[in-house]
Amino acid sequence: MEVMVLEVREARLLTACAREGTLTAAAQALNVSQPAASRTLALIEARLGGALFDRSGRRLILTPLGEAILPRATALAQQSADLIAQARAWRTGEAGVLTLGAGPAVAFHLLPGALAVYYQDGRRVRLRVQAGASEQLVEAVRSGALDMAVCDSEPAEADSALAVTALSGAGIAAAVRPGHPALSGAPLADFPFVSATPPARMRRPVWPWPSADANLVSDDYALLAQVCAVSDHVLVAPEPVLARLVAERILRLASAPFEGLVVRPGVITRAGAPDSAAREALRRALIGAAGGCAAAQAASVRRPRN
Numbered sequence: 549m550e551v552m553v554l555e556v557r558e559a560r561l562l563t564a565c566a567r568e569g570t571l572t573a574a575a576q577a578l579n580v581s582q583p584a585a586s587r588t589l590a591l592i593e594a595r596l597g598g599a600l601f602d603r604s605g606r607r608l609i610l611t612p613l614g615e616a617i618l619p620r621a622t623a624l625a626q627q628s629a630d631l632i633a634q635a636r637a638w639r640t641g642e643a644g645v646l647t648l649g650a651g652p653a654v655a656f657h658l659l660p661g662a663l664a665v666y667y668q669d670g671r672r673v674r675l676r677v678q679a680g681a682s683e684q685l686v687e688a689v690r691s692g693a694l695d696m697a698v699c700d701s702e703p704a705e706a707d708s709a710l711a712v713t714a715l716s717g718a719g720i721a722a723a724v725r726p727g728h729p730a731l732s733g734a735p736l737a738d739f740p741f742v743s744a745t746p747p748a749r750m751r752r753p754v755w756p757w758p759s760a761d762a763n764l765v766s767d768d769y770a771l772l773a774q775v776c777a778v779s780d781h782v783l784v785a786p787e788p789v790l791a792r793l794v795a796e797r798i799l800r801l802a803s804a805p806f807e808g809l810v811v812r813p814g815v816i817t818r819a820g821a822p823d824s825a826a827r828e829a830l831r832r833a834l835i836g837a838a839g840g841c842a843a844a845q846a847a848s849v850r851r852p853r854n
Contacts, residue, residue, distance in 0.1 A: 599611050
């Protein structure tokens with residue numbers, strides 16, 4: 549049994565004829581010659597075994613067969629137009645799907661501003677954000693489970709399979725609630741501290757506490773800040789995180805940056821990943837937001853407030 553297949557260009561011609569009312573107008577709308585449009589219509593009618601339009605008057609009038617065929621031809625033409633539009637949106641970065649890994653500090657202080665810029669022009673990219681420790685995020689990028697990660701870059705720096713765009717580094721300091729005894733001179737080491745999951749190089753006692761193990765570990769800085777706001781716990785975190793909490797009057801700085809402790813955030817992707825306009829636009833937004841945060845931090849007072 550012969551299978552009749554209507555090509556997309558033929559579906560476009562049928563819908564244009566029905567919409568425009570004349571073969572000449574339909575040909576102009578499709579940017580083809582009138583003789584070419586006439587030949588194509590005749591071929592379609594010959595394959596389908598009947599006339600699709602009544603040509604006896606000045607305008608084309610759908611025959612019963614034409615009325616039966618038109619809805620499917622219209623749907624086929626629209627599906628083709630939608631496919632082309634979707635491909636164009638993905639190609640230009642206006643749409644698509646991305647998976648992003650964000651380290652705790654990045655998710656807390658950098659990501660909101662970066663995403664505001666990323667979506668400000670009506671971008672329709674669907675973004676799935678996974679927060680976590682840097683080693684886990686870097687491994688997820690390496691395996692292809694994430695398109696990109698923004699976190700401490702140390703686990704990726706020596707891996708030739710990964711590409712790293714360095715962002716501004718930041719020191720590690722401590723903050724406490726207003727009225728905390730440490731603000732009156734009590735040693736920080738007398739109080740338990742809390743932190744996010746530290747990078748591997750920081751898992752040793754290099755600050756005032758005798759142990760590198762925090763009393764509470766969470767990759768949610770909002771939770772850690774609230775714990776410290778209602779207790780004598782000390783929050784140990786990168787300076788940009790503390791700067792936001794101090795600005796919001798939730799905590800107060802209790803120390804200058806600890807000597808030798810610096811986080812080195814970076815935007816991490818697979819070195820051989822296919823080009824993606826959406827991913828590149830997100831990378832630019834993150835770099836721009838990081839630059840703005842670094843400038844704001846440089847303008848702030850970094851010494852403890854008593």
